[in-house]
Amino acid sequence: MDDLRRRTEREVEALNEKFQRELRLEKERTEKVAEKVTKDFEEQLEHMEKAHKELLHDQERQIRGELEEERNKRSREIQELAAQSTLRLQETSQDLERKAREADDVRRERDETAAALQREKSLRTSLEDKLTEASANNMTLETANRAMKAKIDFLESDNQAQSNSFADLHRLKQEAEEAMNVALEKLRTEETLRRKLHNQVQELKGNIRVMCRVRPASDSEAEDAAKIAFPDAELDCKEVTVQGPEKTSALGVVTTSNNAFSFDRVFAPASHNAEIFEEISQLVQSALDGYNVCIFCYGQTGSGKTFTMSSVDGMIPRATAQIYSEAQRLAEKGWTYKMEGSFVEVYNENLNDLLGKAEELDKKKLEIRHDLQKKTTTITDITTVELDSADRVEEIMQRAAANRTVAATKANSRSSRSHSVFILKLIGENSMTGERSEGTLNLVDLAGSERLAHSQAAGDRLKETQNINKSLSCLGDVIGALGQGKEGTHIPYRNSKLTYLLQNSLGGNSKTLMFVMISPLQAHLSETLTSLKFATKVHNTHIGTAKKQSKVKE
Numbered sequence: 001m002d003d004l005r006r007r008t009e010r011e012v013e014a015l016n017e018k019f020q021r022e023l024r025l026e027k028e029r030t031e032k033v034a035e036k037v038t039k040d041f042e043e044q045l046e047h048m049e050k051a052h053k054e055l056l057h058d059q060e061r062q063i064r065g066e067l068e069e070e071r072n073k074r075s076r077e078i079q080e081l082a083a084q085s086t087l088r089l090q091e092t093s094q095d096l097e098r099k100a101r102e103a104d105d106v107r108r109e110r111d112e113t114a115a116a117l118q119r120e121k122s123l124r125t126s127l128e129d130k131l132t133e134a135s136a137n138n139m140t141l142e143t144a145n146r147a148m149k150a151k152i153d154f155l156e157s158d159n160q161a162q163s164n165s166f167a168d169l170h171r172l173k174q175e176a177e178e179a180m181n182v183a184l185e186k187l188r189t190e191e192t193l194r195r196k197l198h199n200q201v202q203e204l205k206g207n208i209r210v211m212c213r214v215r216p217a218s219d220s221e222a223e224d225a226a227k228i229a230f231p232d233a234e235l236d237c238k239e240v241t242v243q244g245p246e247k248t249s250a251l252g253v254v255t256t257s258n259n260a261f262s263f264d265r266v267f268a269p270a271s272h273n274a275e276i277f278e279e280i281s282q283l284v285q286s287a288l289d290g291y292n293v294c295i296f297c298y299g300q301t302g303s304g305k306t307f308t309m310s311s312v313d314g315m316i317p318r319a320t321a322q323i324y325s326e327a328q329r330l331a332e333k334g335w336t337y338k339m340e341g342s343f344v345e346v347y348n349e350n351l352n353d354l355l356g357k358a359e360e361l362d363k364k365k366l367e368i369r370h371d372l373q374k375k376t377t378t379i380t381d382i383t384t385v386e387l388d389s390a391d392r393v394e395e396i397m398q399r400a401a402a403n404r405t406v407a408a409t410k411a412n413s414r415s416s417r418s419h420s421v422f423i424l425k426l427i428g429e430n431s432m433t434g435e436r437s438e439g440t441l442n443l444v445d446l447a448g449s450e451r452l453a454h455s456q457a458a459g460d461r462l463k464e465t466q467n468i469n470k471s472l473s474c475l476g477d478v479i480g481a482l483g484q485g486k487e488g489t490h491i492p493y494r495n496s497k498l499t500y501l502l503q504n505s506l507g508g509n510s511k512t513l514m515f516v517m518i519s520p521l522q523a524h525l526s527e528t529l530t531s532l533k534f535a536t537k538v539h540n541t542h543i544g545t546a547k548k549q550s551k552v553k554e
């Protein structure tokens, strides 16, 4: 049993070993097969992958190509569409333009038709009027015809009477012509005489006249009114009284002085520019007659100088209007006039062309030249405007005002800090009598006369004030020296630009009118009294002929 069992065990063992060996071999074989299969499969996979990639690539390329083609096709289509729509747009806008043109044409035609209709209507009315007139004329002509026929019958019946009446008519005509020539000659002589007499009257009135104007207080100023009275207001108004400031004596008594002034004329606050002009119009006439005339407006800032001189109805526009109408009247007497205007400004002792370019103010140098023989003055490089119509004055004033506005600074209203001179040259010629006249009218708006102590000025402003004071006092000195009336007296014209500019229009035969402008306010009392005293000094000066003197009564 044991042997059997051992033999069986050995056989089982041998079988087991054999089985293990065969298993191992089988396993190795299987592994080899599996390895080969795996490799084959991988190769096959790789191959397939490659083939697939190529296929994909080909397909992508193909799709891209198709896409590109599609895009090109679409963009071509879009371009075509855009071109078509542009074309359509152009056609539409051309259409629109054509339609607008047609509408314009229609409108024009309609307007023309309306105008033609209107013309037709007025033509018809005028034809109807003419027809009425013609029938009236016809009737008159028929009456005249009948009268003529009667006359012809009469004349034919009496030939001798006819030639007699013809000779009578001829003689009468000659007499009428002679009378007319005598009248014309008389008219011309009378004009020459009028000029002489006018000048004599002006000289009798005094070659220097001083007038005073007190401006009205505005509503807001009414409470600050100074005590100014016009004692002879009902008569010819030549006096003005101003109550001075209160003074307290050492004993504590308060007094006020009453200052009385008299001038050639005093204008109370209610006066209008038209009344003022009535007084100066005679001097404007003198300028037309060939005299040099200076009209000044003097006074502190805000006293009414510009209102009187250059406002819309001021002296400058009124004087030029008078000159135009006078020149027309004188044309009947053989006079033709040439009028030239210029507008200058004296600022800081510098002469500026107010009609030139604004940027040249204070830069361009203007020179004053005098012809002492002819008593004429010229300024180099000055803008001169021929005043061939009354409207030109307005244009000149606007140009000057605009230039001054440009030149003004914040702290400096240029017009109150400078003197302006409107110069009107009037050259007249009489072709019938051979007479010639050359007069100049200077209309001067002086700078504000306030004194240095009151203006509290410094810097540029101080220089301006000093220059203003200097030129105003030079003006007083020149007038004072002229007033001495002695031959050979030195007249200090050269001491200021203003007096030098006006040299030929101050003194001699020339006429001067000084308007002193007065503010009605108590706050300006001190300046008012100073202005009135200055004006009195000028008024007491007599140039040329004797005239009544007046004094300051205190």
Ligand SMILES: Nc1ncnc2c1ncn2[C@@H]1O[C@H](COP(=O)(O)OP(=O)(O)OP(=O)(O)O)[C@@H](O)[C@H]1O
Pocket (backbone or CB within 6 Å): 214, 215, 216, 271, 299, 300, 301, 302, 303, 304, 305, 306, 307, 308, 415, 416, 417, 447, 448, 517
């Ligand atoms: N007669 C008047 N009637 C009514 N208003 C006047 C009259 N005079 C002056 N005014 C007014 O008073 C104000 C000051 O006048 P204006 O400007 O003429 O003074 P001005 O002396 O020229 O001053 P400035 O020296 O500053 O130029 C202005 O508003 C002006 O309209």
